Amino acid sequence: MHDVTTSAIKSFENISDARPKMLIQKLVKAIHEYIDDVELTQQEWEMAIDFLTRTGQLCHEQRQEYILLSDVLGVSMLVDEINHSKNHEQTPSTVFGPFFIANMPVRHYADSIIEEKVGDEMPLLVKGKIFNQQGEAIKNAKIEVWQTAENGMYSGQDPDQPVANLRGAFMSQENGEYAFKSILPVSYQIPSDGTVGELLNYSKRHFWRPAHIHFMIIAEGYQPLVTHLFIQNDEYLQGDAVFGVKDRLIVGFEQKQADATSKQQFGLDESFNLIEYDFVLSKGE
Ligand SMILES: [Fe+2]
Structure with a gap:
């Protein structure tokens, strides 16, 4: 080990909380080992600083290039896997995404x-x-949803859409039910005009994500669930640019004719597509 590596790790010795201390010291060690391993050149170091600087400069309230970078590096799904893989009864989680x-x-x-x-x-x-693992309905769960418009863009990303377009929060009913009306999402390309775009172009990787609707479900006494519903038969289910697809999150849809019930319960008086999906939350913080 280089002297500077030993000294840099030791310089964080006085952090009093064990977990942050371990996180920072191991991070320093891993970065030093990487640099030593690849024998990083001065020019490569400058390129890395420039890339990270420009990534940060692209971020604002409605754009998160760092999350996108984490996503395309597979880091977001690795964190997800480590934190959620043990529990097979709850609905699988997937990337939060930048939108x-x-x-x-x-x-x-x-x-x-x-x-x-x-x-x-x-x-x-x-x-x-919305259920818990005992099969009991969860009322008053907050269900945040967001998805792309027909043009493959999210509001916030597309200046022509009102910011609340294809977004909203719903509270589950007394019996755990939720329902909302929308349109089918489409497969879309993640933004290519930033540093992540440079990286994917350089790597000859594509930008596509299979069509999906984002969900974040929060209920008191339960672990928050961040996930998507993917639409079956999408050509990008096999090659998601951010590695987020899980089989149990792929759903079909059925075309339905309007009837008295659809009109009365859901305000639908024309043909519509139907997706039905129950979410299962785990108890916890
Ligand atoms: Fe998305």
């Missing part, structure tokens, strides 16, 4: 998340229940 926007409108049961209709897409109804 979440906080404080979106809290909408009512069966409301639409469409703020501005662009195309002539068939309405989509997404519904199901």
Whole structure:
């Protein structure tokens, strides 16, 4: 080990909390080992600083290039795997992604998340229940949803969409039910105009993610669940640019004719697509 490595690790000796101390010291050790292993040149060091600087400069309230970088490096899914793989009964989690926007409108049961209709897409109804692992319904769970528009872009990313378009929060009912109206999401390319784009282009990697709807479900006494529902038969399910697909999160949809119930319960008086999916949360903080 180089003297500077030993000294740098030792310089963090006075951190009083054991876990942060271990995290920082092991990080320093791992970075030093990497640099030593590849014999990093001065020029490569400058390139790395420049890349990370520009990545940070791209970030603001509605853009998170660092999360995107973590995603395409497989780091986000590794963290997910380490933290959630032990529990097979709960709904699998997947990447949070860079497109979440906080404080979106809290909408009512069966409301639409469409703020501005662009195309002539068939309405989509997404519904199901929130359960715990004992099969008991969870009421008052907060279900945040976000997805792309027909053009493959999220609000926040696309200046032409109202910021709350295809986003919203729903509270589960007394019997655990949730429902909302939307349109089918489409497969989309992650942003290519930043440092992540440079990296993927340089690596001859594609930018596509299979169509999905994002969910973040928070209920008191339960572990938060961050996940997606992927739409079956999407051509990118096999090659997701951020490695986020899990089989149990792939759902089909069915085309339904409107009837008295659909009209009365969900305000649907034309043909619609239906996705039904129940989420299972684990007890915990
Ligand atoms: Fe997404």
